Amino acid sequence: MGLLMNLIPLPAFSDNYIWLLHHNGRALVVDPGDAQPVLDALNQAGWVLDHILVTHHHADHVGGVAALMAATSAKVYGPAHEKLPIPVTPLSQGHSLSWQGMHFDVLDVPGHTAGHIAFVGKAPDMAPVLFCGDTLFSGGCGRLFEGTPAQMLASLDRLSALPTDTLVCCAHEYTLSNLKFAVEVDPDNQDLRAYVSHCQDLRARGLPTLPSHLGLELQINPFLRSRLPAVRATLQDRTPTPFDDASYFAAMRQWKNDYR
Numbered sequence: 001m002g003l004l005m006n007l008i009p010l011p012a013f014s015d016n017y018i019w020l021l022h023h024n025g026r027a028l029v030v031d032p033g034d035a036q037p038v039l040d041a042l043n044q045a046g047w048v049l050d051h052i053l054v055t056h057h058h059a060d061h062v063g064g065v066a067a068l069m070a071a072t073s074a075k076v077y078g079p080a081h082e083k084l085p086i087p088v089t090p091l092s093q094g095h096s097l098s099w100q101g102m103h104f105d106v107l108d109v110p111g112h113t114a115g116h117i118a119f120v121g122k123a124p125d126m127a128p129v130l131f132c133g134d135t136l137f138s139g140g141c142g143r144l145f146e147g148t149p150a151q152m153l154a155s156l157d158r159l160s161a162l163p164t165d166t167l168v169c170c171a172h173e174y175t176l177s178n179l180k181f182a183v184e185v186d187p188d189n190q191d192l193r194a195y196v197s198h199c200q201d202l203r204a205r206g207l208p209t210l211p212s213h214l215g216l217e218l219q220i221n222p223f224l225r226s227r228l229p230a231v232r233a234t235l236q237d238r239t240p241t242p243f244d245d246a247s248y249f250a251a252m253r254q255w256k257n258d259y260r
Helices: 002-006 035-045 065-071 149-160 175-185 190-204 214-220 229-236 245-258
Strands: 007-012 016-023 026-030 048-053 075-079 089-091 096-099 102-108 117-122 129-133 167-170
Touching: 002 016, 007 035, 007 167, 016 035, 016 167, 026 035, 035 048, 035 065, 048 065, 048 096, 102 149, 149 214, 149 245, 175 190, 175 229, 175 245, 190 214, 229 245
Parallel strands: 026 048, 048 075, 075 089, 129 167
Antiparallel strands: 007 016, 016 026, 096 102, 102 117, 117 129
């Protein structure tokens, strides 16, 4: 697994994860909404932060960047089509960057926000790693604050096309609440029910449910399965006249918005 043995989710706020990669004394972080957990990890281990990746403009993802810039010489990379509170090297679909032998491709994944991007890291002899911000969650997807259902569906299709062994590094510990909803949508999915038990055990032991991996999400995440007959059969009861893929997806996203 190489570098991915050095992948750490740093808890922040009530349910955020700031993802940290370290190698050869250097560190990279993704979506540092709070500087303090990052500074604490750096100080404890003696690592030097040199790269910061940002997926979108929300404060719980960028709020700590300015302090980290002041404390380190880190380069900051972020979405080209969003207004950010700090200067960044702007990136969008087709751009790439390198860090410590890893190559990162940038994907446009609008929906949660209009200019949201994701980073796919690759290196020899390791599974790809996806930093997807608030686009894809384990068992769920982000709310549509700025984009349309069709945009989010297309973004999730783009992520679904990645290799199935891709590690999915979501930015929030929303898994159990997402899975509660997923069972409502896809009640006969035995893979989903087994995953619920697994995640309940992890959380009971104070462990993160993340990273997930894409192959698993394709089996259990209803937002990646909205075209499947079993899922559509459930959605048809809630959508009087669904007429295309985006309509089914929109019905499920609205149901999740209202779900308690």
